[in-house]
Amino acid sequence: MNKNFFENQSHYRLLACLAFLGYFFLMFGNGMVSLTHPDEVFYVQSAKEMVQHNSWLTPLIFDWRQFEKPILFYWLMAGVIKIFGPTPFVARFWPAFFGILGVLTAYGIAWTLFRQKRLAFLSGVVLMTSWIYLALSRAVLTDMVFSIWVVMAxxxxxWGYYDRRYREKGIIVFCVLCGIAILTKGILGLLFCMTPVLGFLIYxxxxxxxxxxxxxxxxxxxAAIxxxxxxxxxRWYGQEFIQEYWQNVHVRRIFEAEHPKSDKWYFYPLLMIGxxxxxxxxxxxTAGLVYRLFTTSTENRDRFAFLLFWIVxxxxxxxxxxxxxxxxxxxxFxxxxxxxxxxxxxxxxxxxxxxxxxxxxxxxxxxAAVxxxxxIAAIVMAKKYSSYVPDMLPVYVFAGAALLWAGALALASAKKRYGTQLAINASFTCxxxxxxxxxxxxxxxxVSCKDISLVLNKTDQSPTTLLTSKFYVRxxxxxxxxxxxVININGKGFFSPHPIPFLNTDEKVLSFLEQQPVTYGIVRKNDLGDLYRITADGYHLQELDDIGGKHLIKIEKKS
Known part of the structure; x- marks a missing residue:
């Protein structure tokens, strides 16, 4: 990784190289796995229903309005779905595209701050090969799109601060991108953009x-955006919009944990490391070097301050x-x-x-040891949970390759070939x-309801309501x-209410079953056990198939 090589390259060539690598790491193969539950199908289903109902201003889910997020992400999704259809690659296009855009933006920010092309290029490589960045670039969530609006802002x-020729343009572009971030994920778009800038300028x-x-x-x-x-x-929905969009989405999540297991003080520090x-x-x-340079030298101190204000x-x-x-x-990140x-x-x-x-x-x-x-852990876990791993060949291939990577990394470290060491480290993500x-x-x-749903579609084409577990309903x-x-005995409703029957008592389940002569469903094992107990006296329950832990069932009244 000769520094002169990078310095002699144009920005366009280096950015093109990062874009190519970004395509492979963040977008290539995004259509191979079907859309997963519960989150990916939530956003795609919302966009699909907006197209079906020609509702381009109000997000929908289960044929009813929902205000989980502002409109911009749904516009992006609905636009490509209307043209190309709701395929996995199409649905994941925008997160992957913004993932690549974020890599290029990281290069631009690093260059603006430190004026070193190899450093800027390394910033893009580190970002695109980080596992959390890889994961969110390949998932249908608002967070990648929202985060990159913030990063570009x-x-x-x-751009405007460190090159005062572009001060006016930089401020205007910053505000425009801040407005777009708000239209993507609400008030956090304003806070995440403005607070680091104001803190840095005060400093x-x-x-x-x-x-x-x-x-x-x-x-x-x-404001116009x-x-x-x-x-x-x-104006259209009044207090319903305020209650759902502001109270439930913005305020309630401050005081109530949607996922209690992650409500730990160390969750984010560990996540930023892992x-x-x-x-x-x-x-x-990195921490030691930045601390030393920040406290003992004025060189690049304000650049570090800006990045630290951004993180903090x-x-x-x-x-x-x-x-x-x-x-x-x-x-x-x-x-x-x-x-x-x-x-x-x-x-x-x-x-x-x-x-x-x-x-x-x-x-x-x-x-190398990791x-x-x-x-080794892949082989041990695959054998321990062999029922979930029908083919051991990919496991053995990964284990062999991991050992090969480990040996190469140890050898490069022993010979103090740091450039080779970094290349091997990055390629492990590949x-x-x-x-x-x-x-x-x-x-x-x-991870997907597609296979079991295809079996259901072939088995039953009636218009009756399907019974599903909460995790699978979307x-x-x-x-x-x-x-x-939804069947979820003794369970709580969705954090954001869904306009569908939520059956959390035996009586509600029996009342639901009474309304149609035959009920088909896709449920988890624990819900299947509840259904066997609830229907023991007056119904016949038949298991038709079991795919990926999802049970396809048929319930009908006993004659």
Whole structure:
């Protein structure tokens, strides 16, 4: 990874290279696995129903309005679905596209801050090969799209701040992107964009940077983008919109955990460390190097300050909320990738104390042990849960390749070939991706309702309402286009209410079964046990199929 090679390349060529790599890591093969439950099918089903009902302003789910998110992501989804249909690749196109765009933006921000092409290129590579970035680029969620609007807004600020020729344009573009972020995920779009910038400018004692007419124009454009849809929804739906969109989505999640198991103080710190695998161990020299340079030298201090304000501001908003998800903290990862790339650049240059080079060597050995351990663990776990792994060949291939990667990484570390070490580290993500592709036949039945729904569609074409488990209801609706009801004995309703029957008592289930002579359903094992108990006296329950832990059943009254 010769530095002169990178410095002699044009930005266009380096960006084109990152875009090509980004396509492979983040978009290639996105149509191989069917849309998964419960989240992917939620967003795609909403967009599909918007197209079916020609409802381009109001998001829908189960043929009824829903305000889980603002409208922009649904517009993007509905647009491509209307043209190309709701296929997996089409549905995952926008998250993957924005994932690639985020890689290019990280390059641009790193270049703006440090003016080193190899460092900027490394920022893009670290980001695209981080496992959390790979995962969210390949999932139909709003968070990748939202996060990249935020990242591009912060990039526009950097552009205007560090090159004052573009101050006016930078402020206007920042405000426009901030407005688009609000239209994608609500008030967090404003907070995640504005807080790092204001904190940084206060730290720099440079709030005068904002004293320009372009800020007024920017605010007007922000309002023109973000406000009209919200006003229209309030005028059309009044308190229903306020209750669902503001109270339930924005306020309730601060005080109530949607997923109680993740409501731990250490959830986000561990995620920020683990999310950048296979680069996690490099956070140790990164933290030490940044701390030393920040406290003992003025060189690049304000650049580090900006990246740290970016990370800390986002963290301080999401940490106090009881509803915690991996995707909520996602906007910090481009900043973390740039900091890691900075330390990698210094190690490659040899422009650090021997301690840091020794640490890089040690990290190589440790990561080699991690790779080898993953290969061995894959075989052990596959044999332990053999019923879930119909074909062991992909497991053995992965284990062998992981051991090969481990050996190569250990050898590169021993010879102090840090560039080779980094290339091997990054390419391990490629191995993970290839194994996922080859494991598709084993994985898909467990993560998607498609296969079991196809069997149901062949078995029954009646218009009756289907009975499903809570976890499967969105997937069953998407793949069958049938009305659905949920069985979840003693369970709580959806965090965001769905306009479908929710049967959480024996009496409600029996009342539902009375309404139609034959009921088909797709349920989990625990719900199947409840149904056997509830229907023991007056109904005949028949199991028709079992795919990926999903039981296809038929219930009819005893004659």
């Amino acid at each position: 912060l990039g526009a600020f950097c 720099k004692k440079d709030l005068d940077f904002l004293k320009t007419r372009s800020l007024l124009w920017g605010i007007l454009l922000l 973000a406000v009209p849809w919200h006003v229209l929804m309030y 999310g950048v695998m296979p680069w996690s161990l490099f956070l140790i020299p 501001a986002t963290y301080l908003y999401v940490q106090p909320a009881h509803s915690k998800l991996a995707s909520y903290i996602f906007p910090v 481009p900043a973390i990738a740039i900091l890691i790339a900075y330390s990698l650049e210094r190690i490659l240059e040899g422009d650090v104390e021997k301690f840091f080079n020794k640490m890089a060597e040690s990290i190589g050995y440790l990561m 790779f080898a351990g993953m290969g 191995l993970i991706l290839l194994v996922m592709f080859s494991s598709r036949p084993s994985i898909e039945p467990w 997937g069953v609706r998407f793949y069958t286009d049938r009305k659905v009801a």
